Amino acid sequence: MDATVKQIMTTELLWVDYHDKVIAVAAKMYERNIGSALVKKAGECEGIITERDILRHCVMGSLNIFNSKAGNIMSSPVLSVNEGTSVIEACHIMREKKIKKLLVMDNKDAIKGIVTMTDIVNYLPTLYE
Amino acid sequence: MKYVPVTAIMHEPVFYADVEEYVTQIVELMKTEGIGSIIVLDKGIPKGIITERDIVKSCIMGKSNFISLKAKDIRSYPIVGITEEQSIIAAAKLMKEKCIKKLVVWNGKREVIGIITQTDITYNIDLIFQTS
Numbered sequence: 001m002d003a004t005v006k007q008i009m010t011t012e013l014l015w016v017d018y019h020d021k022v023i024a025v026a027a028k029m030y031e032r033n034i035g036s037a038l039v040k041k042a043g044e045c046e047g048i049i050t051e052r053d054i055l056r057h058c059v060m061g062s063l064n065i066f067n068s069k070a071g072n073i074m075s076s077p078v079l080s081v082n083e084g085t086s087v088i089e090a091c092h093i094m095r096e097k098k099i100k101k102l103l104v105m106d107n108k109d110a111i112k113g114i115v116t117m118t119d120i121v122n123y124l125p126t127l128y129e
Numbered sequence: 130m131k132y133v134p135v136t137a138i139m140h141e142p143v144f145y146a147d148v149e150e151y152v153t154q155i156v157e158l159m160k161t162e163g164i165g166s167i168i169v170l171d172k173g174i175p176k177g178i179i180t181e182r183d184i185v186k187s188c189i190m191g192k193s194n195f196i197s198l199k200a201k202d203i204r205s206y207p208i209v210g211i212t213e214e215q216s217i218i219a220a221a222k223l224m225k226e227k228c229i230k231k232l233v234v235w236n237g238k239r240e241v242i243g244i245i246t247q248t249d250i251t252y253n254i255d256l257i258f259q260t261s
Binding site: 001023026027030051052054055058059060065087088091092094095100117118120121122124125127128 | 182
């Protein structure tokens with residue numbers, strides 16, 4: 001299997017602001033059926049919020065989902081790979097770093113998409129079609 | 130690619146909660162055991178699954194009622210499962226079709242023997258491609 005992350009990545013990204021309320025971020029995630037949101041601060045990607053971050057900080061933890069801000073619960077920095085990285089290598093990085101999502105960058109370091117475990121699992125059966 | 134049965138990479142033990150259990154208790158169990166899902170039992174029979182997504186959603190939708198929510202209020206039902214002799218690729222296909230991240234693994238008697246997740250598949254990608 002020599003596919004690259006560029007071939008399987010998700011290019012539709014959900015961006016939220018560092019100061020947005022977590023409840024608003026969660027609502028956007030469910031509205032668009034996306035499992036994570038990228039957090040922007042001063043025009044830069046500052047972090048990522050996943051359902052697990054919301055669960056850990058606001059349901060299991062002490063932060064209030066209605067008052068907390070995206071910046072309080074995001075994971076940072078966001079790990080990234082080049083778009084030419086193989087899918088297998090992306091799996092190795094996810095395992096090593098214990099993460100489920102990687103940002104995908106082009107050669108100019110511009111964000112092109114995100115590759116998730118869902119992208120990888122959805123890709124596997126297509127190898128048989 | 131190689132045929133690898135789901136049992137090679139599924140994880141166990143599986144954790145259970147009764148339909149009448151409070152979601153707050155389930156959150157506590159998930160926290161202490163470091164698990165991402167639990168199977169919901171109704172009179173001892175598996176009748177649903179609760180995942181991190183179900184909990185976060187219920188917290189947002191339920192708002193102040195969150196502490197009064199029970200397993201039966203937020204479980205995903207029916208359980209989507211795969212039999213133990215099926216391949217990892219078959220599991221991936223089923224997850225894709227159903228748009229889910231976890232599958233219960235059943236034995237021939239329809240007993241739950243494990244859970245297979247997208248994480249299990251991704252972490253074990255080398256097992257699937259080791260002969261290619």
